[in-house]
Amino acid sequence: MDIESTQNKLQAELKFGEQNGQLLHISEVKSGLDCDCICPGCKTPLIARKGEVRTHHFAHHQGQESESCIETTLHRFAKQVIASHKKVRIPEDHISASSVDKAGKIHTARERVTSEMIDFEEVGLEVLKPGYRSDATGYPYEQQDLDIEIRVTHEVDNIKKQKVQEANTCMMEIDLSGLDRDASPEAIAIAVISEAPRKWIHNPVHLQLQKKLQQKADLMMMQANQAMEEHERQNDAPLTPSHPDHFILLGYKTGHGYSPRYQKNFELSKLYTVRQVVSTNTRNFTVTGSGGYEMEEFDLDESCIRKLESLEYPTEVSLTMGSKLQGRKFVPVVLDIKVL
Structure with a gap:
């Protein structure tokens, strides 16, 4: 509490007196002892000073009012306000x-x-x-x-x-x-x-x-945990398709521009898949795999791009393959993708 507010309280004058259990403002009573009021705080008789010099106020008939009397009066009048206004x-x-x-x-x-x-x-x-x-x-x-x-x-x-x-x-x-x-x-x-x-x-x-808000916050937390767990499961899933004809799709990329080397425009659409490394033995050669996975790359028909944009990777798919002429030979191209 600052010094100014403290001084204002000490200089404050008693403006309410108690009469028959009710608090009356100085403006509502007669002057002097005819006010028939007592102090709401200390319960001693009051005198209503309604002169021409000072502002109208109550004073204790004997003794001196204290700050506690004024504060008690304010407290009681506040309760009276609530009771009367409801x-x-x-x-x-x-x-x-x-x-x-x-x-x-x-x-x-x-x-x-x-x-x-x-x-x-x-x-x-x-x-x-x-x-x-x-x-x-x-x-x-x-x-x-x-x-x-x-x-x-x-x-x-x-x-x-x-x-x-x-x-x-x-x-x-x-x-x-x-x-x-x-x-x-x-x-x-x-x-x-x-x-x-x-x-x-x-x-x-x-x-x-x-x-109820705690239940809502807990639900938000649980949904976030479930999403993280699902993401972890996807990332931890083995990169092995469930069927020999299926592929694990890793991603794709597309591009276009101008090649200074070949002095012509180019377009690029590639799809990347993964498969397990396997050992292969034929009459003419032997390939020994070390386990793990290897990546395969396919050309991609542009009609598949919109579908690829909506996927999360890696994911298991089946591919519809075709071929296209590239230079003097035919190369495989992905014509459609089915998410499993």
């Missing part, structure tokens, strides 16, 4: 849940719960709850009570938070710590109902929403 703006909330996949990527599901004005059918003050007492309680909010705490000096402490969580009740806090202690009744009412900062202490409805 409405309050609830805080905005940003709810999220995250889950991490096996690659370390974080998947997050989020939802923003907007602030809105809630109208109550009933409002109670100093309502006794399991293990604590609320400043004000409105009903209904999401088919349950909404406990409202007023912060003038001290925020809701950890002990009370724990009690609220154990009871699983709904509670919000309205922060009036920055409000001018000389504020008018109208300004206080606006602050309490709508404009002052506010936050959730506990909200079971939002906790249920967070559980």
Whole structure:
């Protein structure tokens, strides 16, 4: 708290007195002891000073008012505002849940719960709850009570938070710590109902929403893991076709341009497959394989390119072969591709 705000609080004057259990503004009572008011804080008699020099205010008939009296009065008047208006703006909330996949990527599901004005059918003050007492309680909010705490000096402490969580009740806090202690009744009412900062202490409805978001984040994580596992299976799959007439397709490339060497335009369309290395023995020669795989290259008809663009590699396929004249000889060419 800065020095200026502290001085403003110390210089503030008591503007409310208690009469028959209700807080009245200085403008609503008679002058002097005829105001028939006591201090809302220390419960001693007040005198209404409504002269021509200073602003109208209450003063203690005997003794001197303290900052605690003014703060207690603000706290009580704020509760009276809620009871009389039977409405309050609830805080905005940003709810999220995250889950991490096996690659370390974080998947997050989020939802923003907007602030809105809630109208109550009933409002109670100093309502006794399991293990604590609320400043004000409105009903209904999401088919349950909404406990409202007023912060003038001290925020809701950890002990009370724990009690609220154990009871699983709904509670919000309205922060009036920055409000001018000389504020008018109208300004206080606006602050309490709508404009002052506010936050959730506990909200079971939002906790249920967070559980749903957690399920959504977990599903995103599981789908990512499944996609990675499928990719790993594809990459780890042996490069051996399931049938002798099938091929394992590795990829393709196409190109076109001008060849300075041959001084003519050229087009290039090649398909690359893989097969196991095998040993071959004939009358005229012997080929001894060392195991593993070797690559085969085929010319490719351009009609196959669109289909090839949609594939993931490596993949098992069957090929429809043809031939084309290249120079003075015929060479094999792939005319069609069928994914298995």
